[in-house]
Each structure stands twice: as structure tokens, then as C-alpha cells.
Amino acid sequence: MVPDSFSCYLVHKTDNDRIESAVAQRPIRDLPPGNVLIQVAYSSLNFKDAMAAQGHPGIVKRFPHVPGIDAAGTVIASESSAFNVGDRVIATGHELGVERWGGWAEYVRVPAAWVVPLPESMALEESMVLGTAGFTAAQTVASLIHHGITPDSGELMVTGATGGVGSIVIQILAKLGYQVVALTGKQHRHQWLKRLGAARVLGRDALADKGGRPLLSAQYAGAIDTVGGKPLATLIKSIKYRGCVACCGVVAGTDLPLTVYPFILRGVTLDGIDSAWCPDYLRVSHWHRLANEWRIQPPQDFAARVSLDEVGKMAERMLAGQITGRIVVRPVGD
Numbered sequence: 548m549v550p551d552s553f554s555c556y557l558v559h560k561t562d563n564d565r566i567e568s569a570v571a572q573r574p575i576r577d578l579p580p581g582n583v584l585i586q587v588a589y590s591s592l593n594f595k596d597a598m599a600a601q602g603h604p605g606i607v608k609r610f611p612h613v614p615g616i617d618a619a620g621t622v623i624a625s626e627s628s629a630f631n632v633g634d635r636v637i638a639t640g641h642e643l644g645v646e647r648w649g650g651w652a653e654y655v656r657v658p659a660a661w662v663v664p665l666p667e668s669m670a671l672e673e674s675m676v677l678g679t680a681g682f683t684a685a686q687t688v689a690s691l692i693h694h695g696i697t698p699d700s701g702e703l704m705v706t707g708a709t710g711g712v713g714s715i716v717i718q719i720l721a722k723l724g725y726q727v728v729a730l731t732g733k734q735h736r737h738q739w740l741k742r743l744g745a746a747r748v749l750g751r752d753a754l755a756d757k758g759g760r761p762l763l764s765a766q767y768a769g770a771i772d773t774v775g776g777k778p779l780a781t782l783i784k785s786i787k788y789r790g791c792v793a794c795c796g797v798v799a800g801t802d803l804p805l806t807v808y809p810f811i812l813r814g815v816t817l818d819g820i821d822s823a824w825c826p827d828y829l830r831v832s833h834w835h836r837l838a839n840e841w842r843i844q845p846p847q848d849f850a851a852r853v854s855l856d857e858v859g860k861m862a863e864r865m866l867a868g869q870i871t872g873r874i875v876v877r878p879v880g881d
């Protein structure tokens with residue numbers, strides 16, 4: 548049954564332009580238009596959500612706002628022939644949690660085109676342990692495979708290794724037989740990263756090149772970069788002939804101080820990954836892989852579960868680079 552109102556984590560701007568947030572009760576009619584109404588069982592905390600929770604102007608266009616770029620739950624009303632009441636589904640990306648209210652709420656209403664069926668062998672909670680981070684991880688791994696990088700090609704570097712995307716990438720790549728070199732700023736997490744499947748773990752200094760040479764010693768067959776900026780530039784200069792870097796993130800910066808030499812002398816490919824507008828047919832196939840041949844079995848301490856009351860604090864910790872693994876958001880009490 549469709550309720551009259553619902554709980555959500557609401558971010559708003561005060562009259563003197565201060566950003567405040569709190570768990571609030573809103574009438575269901577406040578949800579944006581859409582032909583599928585989903586009762587959210589789980590959402591998650593992604594870097595974009597952490598920024599949205601602070602009302603970042605690059606993410607939040609209108610206040611009040613509900614963050615949450617992903618959600619998994621059960622359809623409770625549908626005007627679409629693609630989904631029936633009772634279907635278990637996942638919604639990620641598009642405008643969810645950015646242009647329109649997202650998954651940090653008991654309900655989301657979205658266009659059917661944004662929804663994919665939950666893979667049969669996957670539980671709702673598992674889908675948000677992965678969430679947008681896992682979906683993005685799948686895209687990056689698919690990119691390296693598409694560009695011909697095999698386990699025999701050589702070592703792959705993964706940056707931002709303890710973060711959501713990085714830590715899932717490591718587990719998928721290790722499962723597929725790749726040798727992963729994990730790059731992390733967290734000295735105390737080296738063993739944890741090895742438990743996830745990293746063959747070697749390096750500190751961030753390994754990509755802190757200050758020499759400015761256009762090419763560095765060719766060390767990695769490929770890489771998955773979640774941080775951007777100068778570390779990404781150093782990484783691209785360190786890729787072997789015909790290697791590939793799939794990049795998705797910006798936590799270390801948006802500038803890319805590079806020459807064209809890695810591309811024209813070593814044939815390196817830089818593949819940009821976008822999860823928000825990934826075409827539907829790929830969306831379904833990536834989720835299928837995550838539920839089957841790329842299914843990971845994370846350790847118990849990989850994901851923490853938080854309520855709407857707790858997620859704001861976690862978002863602050865994420866922006867301070869203090870989170871390890873994944874944070875699952877449970878909008879309803881058990």
C-alpha cells in the first residue's frame with residue numbers, strides 16, 4: 548500500500564545560506580514524478596552522496612534535497628509494463644540523488660528506464676554493499692578486458708584502494724586471476740588489502756613523481772584509477788606499451804598534467820568511466836556479472852550498515868578520506 552508520508556534524510560539551505568540536514572518526514576506527493584514507486588530496503592554512501600549531504604553546488608541543484616545515488620527495494624506501485632508490484636529492483640545513477648530526490652529515504656519514485664531487475668541470485672542488501680561503487684568497479688574491469696588486458700599482461704595498479712570503488716575492483720580482479728598492486732594512503736590497511744586479494748600494496752608516495760618527465764619506467768599493464776589528478780598523470784606515464792587505464796574519480800584533483808607521449812609513443816589508452824548514464828543494456832549485463840562470474844565474497848568487516856540518523860556523520864568521514872570499504876544505508880528500522 549502506498550503510504551501518505553515517508554522518512555528521508557533532507558538537506559536544506561537556511562535563509563542565511565547555511566546547509567543543514569536532518570531526518571524528516573515528508574508527504575509522499577513530494578516525491579518527483581516517475582512511473583515506478585520503490586520502497587527502499589537499502590541505499591549506500593558514495594563519494595557523490597557525501598558531497599550532496601554537504602549541499603555541494605556542483606551536485607545539488609535545488610533545495611531541499613535527498614541524497615542517495617542508488618537504491619534497492621521492492622516496487623509498490625507501477626504504471627510501467629516493465630515492472631510489477633512486488634518486483635525486487637535496483638536503481639542507480641541517472642538523476643537519482645542529484646537532480647532529484649534519491650535513495651536516502653523510505654521511498655523513491657523514478658522513471659522505469661532507470662530501474663533494473665535485481666539479479667536472481669543477489670540479495671537486496673548485497674546489491675547495495677556493491678551499489679554505485681560496485682557497478683562502477685564492474686565498468687572499469689570490463690574496460691580493461693575490452694582493451695585486451697589479461698592476467699598474463701602483467702601487474703595492474705588500483706588507486707584509492709581502500710575506497711568503495713577501489714576495494715571492489717581489487718576483489719573482482721583477484722577473482723579473475725589478475726595481479727593487483729593496491730595504492731593506499733592508509734598505512735594500517737595494507738594487510739586488509741591483501742586479504743581482499745592485492746598481491747602488493749604501496750603507499751601514495753609511489754605515484755608522487757615530481758620530476759616532470761613525460762614518460763616514466765613502464766611498470767603496469769593497466770590500471771584502475773579512482774583518484775584523478777597528479778597520481779593519475781604519473782600512473783599513465785608508468786603504463787606499459789598498449790596498456791590501458793580506466794579512470795572514474797577525482798578525489799585527488801581534476802587537472803591532468805601530462806604530455807601526449809604516453810599515448811603516441813606507448814599506445815596507452817585512457818578510458819573514461821561514467822556510471823550515471825551508462826546505457827541500459829550494459830547496466831543489466833554488468834549487474835548480471837556482479838551477481839555471477841564476478842561475484843565477490845567480501846570479508847565481514849567490508850561493509851558497515853547505518854541508519855538515516857547516522858549517515859551524515861559517515862559522509863563527513865568519507866570526505867575526510869577516513870572510510871574503508873562500503874557503507875550501506877538502511878532507511879527503515881529492522
Ligand SMILES: NC(=O)c1ccc[n+]([C@@H]2O[C@H](COP(=O)([O-])OP(=O)(O)OC[C@H]3O[C@@H](n4cnc5c(N)ncnc54)[C@H](OP(=O)(O)O)[C@@H]3O)[C@@H](O)[C@H]2O)c1
Pocket residue numbers: 592593594595679680683706707708709710711712713730731732733751773774778794795796797798799820821822823865868869870871872
Ligand atoms: N565516474 C563515475 O561514474 C563514478 C562512480 C563512482 C565513483 N566515482 C568517483 O570515484 C572516486 C572514488 O569513489 P568511492 O565511492 O570509491 O569513494 P571513497 O570510498 O571515498 O574512496 C576514495 C578513496 O580515495 C583515496 N583518497 C582519498 N583522498 C585522496 C587524496 N587526496 N589523494 C589520493 N587518494 C585519496 C582513499 O583511499 P586510500 O586511503 O586507500 O588511498 C579513499 O578511500 C570519487 O571521486 C567518486 O566521485 C565516479
